[in-house]
Amino acid sequence: MNIIVCIKQVPDTAEIKINPETNTLMREGVPSIINPFDLHALEAGIELRERHGGKVTVLTMGPPQAESSLKEAISMGADEAVLLSDRAFAGSDTWATSYTLAMAIKKIGADIVFCGKQAIDGDTAQVGPETAEFLNIPHISYIRKIEEVKENTIRVQRMMDEGYDVVESPLPVLLTVVRELNQPRMPSLKGKMAAKKAEVKTMGMADIGADEECLGLKGSPTQVKSIFAPEVNADKMMIEGTPGEQVDNLIRELRNIKCL
Amino acid sequence: MPIIINPDKCTGCETCLDSCPFDAIELKDGKAYINEYCNACAACLSVCSEGAIISTESGAQTKERKQLIEDYKDVLVFAEQREGKLAPVSYELLGAGRRLADELGTGLLAALLGADESEAMELVKWGADKVLLCSDPVLEKFNDDVYSEVLAKIINEYKPSIVLAGATPIGRSFIPRVAARLRTGLTADCTSLEIDKDTKNLLQIRPAFGGNIMATILCPDYRPQMATVRPRVMKRGEYDANRTGEIINVDVDNLTPGTKVIESVKEVSEISVNLHEADIIVSGGRGVGGEKGVRMLEELAIALGGVVGASRAAIDEGWIPYSHQVGQTGKTVNPKVYIACGISGAVQHLVGMQSSDIIIAINKNPEAPIFNVATYGIVGDLFEIVPMLTKKIKEIKGT
Ligand SMILES: Cc1cc2nc3c(=O)[nH]c(=O)nc-3n(C[C@H](O)[C@H](O)[C@H](O)COP(=O)(O)OP(=O)(O)OC[C@H]3O[C@@H](n4cnc5c(N)ncnc54)[C@H](O)[C@@H]3O)c2cc1C
Ligand SMILES: Nc1ncnc2c1ncn2[C@@H]1O[C@H](COP(=O)(O)O)[C@@H](O)[C@H]1O
Secondary structure, three states, X not given: OEEEEEOOEEEOHHHOEEEOOOOEEEOOOOOEEEOHHHHHXXXXXXXXXXXXXXXXXXXXXXXXXXXXXXXXXHHHOOOEEEEEOOXXXXXXXXXXXXXXXXXXXXXXXXXXXXXXXOOOOOOOOOHHHHHHHHHOOOEEEEEEEEEEEOOOEEEEEEEEOOEEEEEEEEOOEEEEEOHHHOOOOOOOHHHHHHHHHOOEEEEOOOOOOOOHHHOHHHHOOOEEEEEEOOOOOOOOEEOOOOHHHHHHHHHHHHHHOOOO | OOEEEOOOOOXXXXXXXXXXXXXXXXXXXXEEEEOOOOOOOOOOHHHOOOOOEEEOOOOOOOHHHHHHHHHOOOEEEEEOEEOOEEOHHHHHHHHHHHHHHHHHOOOEEEEEEOOOHHHHHHHHHOOOOEEEEEOOHHHOOOOHHHHHHHHHHHHHHHOOOEEEEEOOHHHHHHHHHHHHHHOOOEEEEEOEEEEOOOOOOEEEEEEEHHHOEEEEEEOOOXXXXXXEEOOOOOOOOOOOOOOOOEEEEOOOOOOOOOOEEEEEEEOXXXXXXXXXXXXXXXXXXXXXXXXXXXXXXXXXXXXXXXXXXXXXXXXXXXXXXXXXXXXXXXXXXXXXXXXXXXXXXXXXXXXXXXXXXXXXXEEOOOOOXXXXXXXXXXXXXXXXHHHHHHHHHHHHHOO
């Protein structure tokens, strides 16, 4: 079974702070990590291979330094790694990212493609389903359990608002996964050795036979017009005094607004 | 709008390097250099005191593009249903859609899949001018491929300029497929939607980088402009039982889903919390210190007739189940009153409760960021304040 896991290198958003004076992000010293959801996707891929045989390829589109994330994935147990890197991919929105990933996946070939539910930098959760559309294969989102894998079909549990659906799909299929699916393993010593030796294959526009009009900033239908700091509430009222006075004042305010 | 650096003006001061959210500015040979990760977001333009950073406007739209854009007019809302009944987010989307359609002077359409005419009439009463109804039984249960096919067909036929859908498990799953198929842009989880006065384009505002910053996204050259919106972010429109509109049956043939839903299982949490419907939420964070603290908040919530919410820290500690979590990876709420007790106000929490009408923050640290979004702030120990508050409220209510 050929399994591809799409991973993205992202800044650890929990560590990002905003500079209150310039209203810009302070990224200095913010570590780059594998998108947390993608670790669950990778774990799912490795577990499937352990049970059914085959090969796990990790795939990422990003700058040359994203190679370190691919190596980390190999140390966890991935067999091969592909880095999609090309100036022409720069500035891709989800449409162009998905197109690019899909062109590469077609070249590599897969029975099952795993993605994380969403990437923590953009939080869009769009790249998985869009990639499946470009591949012209079904997808199932928010997988929390894989119930059964047969030669040509898979049965999974998909998380919904008030419970879950049991869904069956023919292969090939693309699955996006949530945290509840599994517990990602730590890199093994053997894996770390393998990662040191591993060759990351780099592919560019020509290697995947992509149409330049569909790539990068030029191929992206959406544009970022501006970026700004979230508003802070200017009319906030601090309630001072002893705890007793604070409570009394709060009660008065709650009455004013007819909450009491 | 590619961004470029004028090397003659650049002094190599590095001020712009930190302003870039994408790490796209480097220093090369003593000058700033824009690398391939530039998203043309323009965040760096204003920080350069030398005026060395310039945005070059993209080429004029081709005639065909202009025509295409003019051909797309109305606003379309995807009205989600579950077991044949409209999901609440549908009313909220109609509220937002009505406002946009009125501003543009166009019609408001709603697409309803897998429900019947009586639900379609409800959409009219909530503001839709036309409902495109497809009642094929295959659509009763959600399936990505057939839903994508029918919605793409409706969009191709009715050519709306704007398409809105709920950022629910259903909307977030199949709307991206539709956007990919239609070769157009999609903006996830918008918190605000406005029309640009000059260009009439849709300004789609959403949090990025875990809520640390907000971004305005445009889709100027492609149609429709598609956006998803989280439940409880937009206000419902007006309900008018006498409103009339047109219901158009959409015919489809041979819809055969590739994926099959074998069963749908409902899971109701032990204490069923309906954070979405609650008018008052009393929320606790790490500061409540344990299950005892949570019980104290429960008492306040009961006295006020509300429910209990929580930050992720309180959930990770195991003091309260996940179904109570408010925030980026929990629920988005907008009650009339949100009382945050012992919550620091991390952006991931704020994005889930910021749009509450009134926010009351109780925290012993005056510097806690929660005070930045609070309507009323109390610096103090919640173990003193909360029981006193509960007691007084009980007295007033005579309970
Ligand atoms: C990808 C991602 C997604 C996330 N999603 C969410 C999410 O959906 N929801 C969410 O909430 N978080 C989320 N988080 C976590 C978030 O970043 C914060 O870690 C979390 O919200 C902190 O919770 P807290 O405010 O309860 O705890 P803390 O930050 O530890 O704050 C506790 C506060 O309690 C105050 N306090 C302590 N004792 C008292 C007392 N006796 N009286 C009064 N005040 C007191 C302290 O001054 C402090 O401000 C996410 C993080 C990541 C990386
Ligand atoms: N540049 C990328 N390279 C590889 N996979 C990606 C990339 N961007 C997104 N993905 C995958 O798509 C998922 C959803 O990402 P997003 O739509 O950006 O929230 C991620 O969890 C990854 O599995």
